[in-house]
Amino acid sequence: MPVRIQTQDFDAGAEIAALRRGNPKIGAVASFIGVCRDANDGDAVTKMTLEHYPGMTEKALEKIVAEAKQRWNVMEALVVHRVGEFKPSDQIVLVVVTGAHRGEAFAACEFIMDYLKTRAPFWKKEETPQGARWVEARASDDEAAQRWEPPKSSAA
Amino acid sequence: MKVKVLYFAGLRERLGKSGEELDVSPAVTTVAGLRTLLMARGGAWQTALAQGKALRVAVNQELAQPTTPVKPGDEVAFFPPVTGG
Numbered sequence: 001m002p003v004r005i006q007t008q009d010f011d012a013g014a015e016i017a018a019l020r021r022g023n024p025k026i027g028a029v030a031s032f033i034g035v036c037r038d039a040n041d042g043d044a045v046t047k048m049t050l051e052h053y054p055g056m057t058e059k060a061l062e063k064i065v066a067e068a069k070q071r072w073n074v075m076e077a078l079v080v081h082r083v084g085e086f087k088p089s090d091q092i093v094l095v096v097v098t099g100a101h102r103g104e105a106f107a108a109c110e111f112i113m114d115y116l117k118t119r120a121p122f123w124k125k126e127e128t129p130q131g132a133r134w135v136e137a138r139a140s141d142d143e144a145a146q147r148w149e150p151p152k153s154s155a156a
Numbered sequence: 157m158k159v160k161v162l163y164f165a166g167l168r169e170r171l172g173k174s175g176e177e178l179d180v181s182p183a184v185t186t187v188a189g190l191r192t193l194l195m196a197r198g199g200a201w202q203t204a205l206a207q208g209k210a211l212r213v214a215v216n217q218e219l220a221q222p223t224t225p226v227k228p229g230d231e232v233a234f235f236p237p238v239t240g241g
Contacts (some may be wrong), residue, residue, distance in 0.1 A: 052240070123164060
């Protein structure tokens with residue numbers, strides 16, 4: 001399965017080894033790990049809770065992975081996203097893409113993360129000394145995802 | 157017509173429920189129509205679903221637009237912009 005939602009932590013090394021196993025054509029492995037920070041928007045963050053929309057989350061991520069594999073010449077892609085409770089420094093998400101060469105693997109990995117940030121139904125709630133609050137979506141995430149959109153045709 | 161409506165994250169908290177089975181008038185044919193119907197409940201429904209609020213909608217677990225049709229048996233979810241990763 002290219003997509004997994006789980007509460008337990010992941011071992012990036014083991015996941016990468018499993019993805020590479022038995023495929024000597026792989027020449028590049030690009031990966032990204034998203035981690036819980038101890039501060040956001042100027043406030044200390046002591047704890048974070050991540051919720052999602054079971055069913056839609058898996059579908060949305062599978063669609064993103066399928067689109068990445070269609071756009072770039074890559075071999076395998078894996079997304080592991082955790083939900084539940086987090087402390088600072090806890091791992092949240094892992095994306096791994098394998099391919100023959102680094103360029104396409106890097107691009108596909110970044111694309112998957114940018115689309116995940118704007119299209120996969122996850123929500124973060126963080127606890128700060130001022131109380132609990134839902135994390136606001138960032139315009140910079142929309143702009144990052146926008147980069148991958150095909151240019152609009154200028155047909156009159 | 158019966159539809160299943162779900163609410164997530166901050167919206168769920170403001171509305172005080174995570175979902176409900178609704179029997180709505182066949183006059184409701186789109187996401188925008190369903191939103192208007194829910195807003196007519198007033199109070200938190202009126203303010204949390206107000207036009208101009210950053211709100212995302214999915215129909216049958218696919219991101220949808222205000223004009224997306226709503227049919228009997230559909231699952232319609234309302235939620236804030238996503239913040240995963």
